[in-house]
Amino acid sequence: MTSAAAPHIPVLLRPLLRAVAPVEGVWLDGTFGAGGYSRGLLAAGAARVIGVDRDPMVIAMAESWRGEYGDRLRLVEGTFSDLDRLAGEPLDGVVLDLGVSSMQLDMPERGFSFLRDGPLDMRMGDSGPSAADLVNTLDEGALADILYHYGEERASRRIARAIVAARPFQTTLQLVAVIERCLPRPKPGQSHPATRSFQAIRIAVNDEFGQLIEGLEAAERALKPGGKLAVVSFHSLEDRVVKRFFQARSGGEGQGSRYAPARQTVPPAFRLLSKAIAPDDQELAENPRARSAKLRVAQRTDAPAGRADRASLGLPAPVLKGGSR
Numbered sequence: 001m002t003s004a005a006a007p008h009i010p011v012l013l014r015p016l017l018r019a020v021a022p023v024e025g026v027w028l029d030g031t032f033g034a035g036g037y038s039r040g041l042l043a044a045g046a047a048r049v050i051g052v053d054r055d056p057m058v059i060a061m062a063e064s065w066r067g068e069y070g071d072r073l074r075l076v077e078g079t080f081s082d083l084d085r086l087a088g089e090p091l092d093g094v095v096l097d098l099g100v101s102s103m104q105l106d107m108p109e110r111g112f113s114f115l116r117d118g119p120l121d122m123r124m125g126d127s128g129p130s131a132a133d134l135v136n137t138l139d140e141g142a143l144a145d146i147l148y149h150y151g152e153e154r155a156s157r158r159i160a161r162a163i164v165a166a167r168p169f170q171t172t173l174q175l176v177a178v179i180e181r182c183l184p185r186p187k188p189g190q191s192h193p194a195t196r197s198f199q200a201i202r203i204a205v206n207d208e209f210g211q212l213i214e215g216l217e218a219a220e221r222a223l224k225p226g227g228k229l230a231v232v233s234f235h236s237l238e239d240r241v242v243k244r245f246f247q248a249r250s251g252g253e254g255q256g257s258r259y260a261p262a263r264q265t266v267p268p269a270f271r272l273l274s275k276a277i278a279p280d281d282q283e284l285a286e287n288p289r290a291r292s293a294k295l296r297v298a299q300r301t302d303a304p305a306g307r308a309d310r311a312s313l314g315l316p317a318p319v320l321k322g323g324s325r
Contacts, residue, residue, distance in 0.1 A: 010036030011099065011290045012232050015277050017044050019297040020228045025092030028052060028222070030080030030215060035062055037095045042072055050087050051075045054125040079125075081214035084222035092227050094219040098212065099234040099293070100124075100202065108172075112202060114194035117173040122202045131201050135175065136168045149316035150209075150237070151200030158182045159197060199235070209241065209315055216245050217307060220269055223300035228273070230297045239276065239294045240314040246272055246298050248308050267303035 013036060017023060023044040029037045032051035041049050051073060053059060059075050066073050078086045080096060100112055111121030111131060122131035135143065140160045147156035159182045163169075166178045176194045183193040203209065219229045233239040246252075251268035277295040284291055 009287045009289070010034075010040060011097065011234075011287065011293045012277065012279060012283070012295045013037060013040045014283070015280075016095065016230050016232070016295055016297070017041075019274055019277065019295070020093060020230055023093070025224075026050070026087075026089065027093040027095065028083055028087050028091050028219075029095050030083050030219075031095075031097045031099075032058055032062070032075065033097065034058075035065075037097060038073060041093070041095070042069060046072075046093070048072050048074070050091075052078055052080055052083055052086055054079045056126055079211055079215075081211045081218055083215060084218040087222050090224045090227075091219075091222045092224060093230070094223060094227070095230045095232075096215060096219070097232045098208075098238050099232065099289075111172050112198070114172060114176045114192055114198045117171055120169055120172055120175060122198075122205045124206050129205065131175075131205050132169055134201060134205060135163055140164045145318050146204045147197055147200045149200075149318050150203040151196035151198075152237070153196040153200060155182055204318070209237075212238065212241055213245070213308065213310065213313065213315070216242070217305070220249065220300070221305040225300055225302035227300040228297060229270070229300065230295060232293055232295050234292050237314075237316060239296075242296050243276070244313045245308055246270060246296055248312055249306070250298060266306065268301055269303045269306060270298040271301055273297040273299050 016037075017040060021044070023041055023046050025046065026048045027041050027046045028050045029041065030052050032038060032053040035051065038049045038051045049072065051062070053075075054077070056077055059077050062075060066075060076086045083094065108116040108118030109121075111118050120130065120132040120135070134146075138146075140157075143163055144156045144160035147153040147159055153159065159179055162178050162182050163175070169175050179194045179197050186193055216229075216231070223229060231242045233242055249268065250270040250272050251266070252272070274295075274297045277297075279287075279290040279293055
């Protein structure tokens with residue numbers, strides 16, 4: 001159970017610290033949130049941690065406790081897609097937690113939750129188009145693509161048609177009501193009918209897949225030889241992209257058909273340190289939010305940094321078409 005002093009439990013922190021041990025040098029926490037990973041890294045031996053978050057509220061909330069770490073903790077507002085520039089120095093490690101902060105979910109005014117009424121926002125930062133802008137202006141086909149490719153919603157066309165017919169929307173529960181009318185009532189144990197649609201819209205609003213690829217490449221550029229990259233994902237679409245990025249950049253893609261043109265050999269930029277790590281029974285009991293999480297860890301080699309082939313990463317179609325960028 002979390003307390004008021006610790007509102008967010010960092011998912012997979014214990015196995016992450018084991019996988020990247022020894023923790024030393026300068027680390028960057030690219031999704032700072034409530035600071036759980038940063039605190040864990042500092043306690044485990046990191047000399048300094050640079051905490052990055054795109055949400056200015058997060059930086060402000062940390063003011064009450066960051067001073068206890070002195071100059072060992074530096075906070076920077078920005079996106080992790082720009083982490084190499086924001087760090088300003090070579091790094092010994094990078095941690096990325098791709099989940100939505102529980103702080104954001106618990107605040108109705110942020111518009112992430114389909115269980116609480118609030119403005120239809122969903123922005124992780126304070127700039128750019130909101131969820132209301134998206135659902136009120138995109139055409140039916142573009143909405144259906146987002147719901148299907150980012151949320152794996154099979155009723156995407158039906159829901160998109162209903163959204164267009166019912167708009168404009170201002171609040172989260174207005175949108176929830178329309179989605180619920182398009183889907184059967186859930187059976188006990190099934191997820192809320194709006195789960196997949198809200199995930200999809202949030203991903204589109206925040207360009208999460210574009211940010212993810214650029215963040216992985218930025219980490220590759222920033223890490224010293226021997227530096228470690230740990231990524232925690234929360235749904236299969238994210239994990240697929242992270243898995244394929246690590247495979248591609250560690251030389252694990254394979255050579256394909258013998259009849260296909262030979263691929264140019266590129267020195268591997270990473271060495272895989274683990275297969276996907278899932279939460280154990282103890283963590284699931286302590287934090288049910290961890291149930292879908294997966295951790296992947298790789299270590300930087302001394303090969304030059306490069307760029308991943310977008311078409312090979314399993315990106316959802318709207319990203320490949322430039323839909324949310």
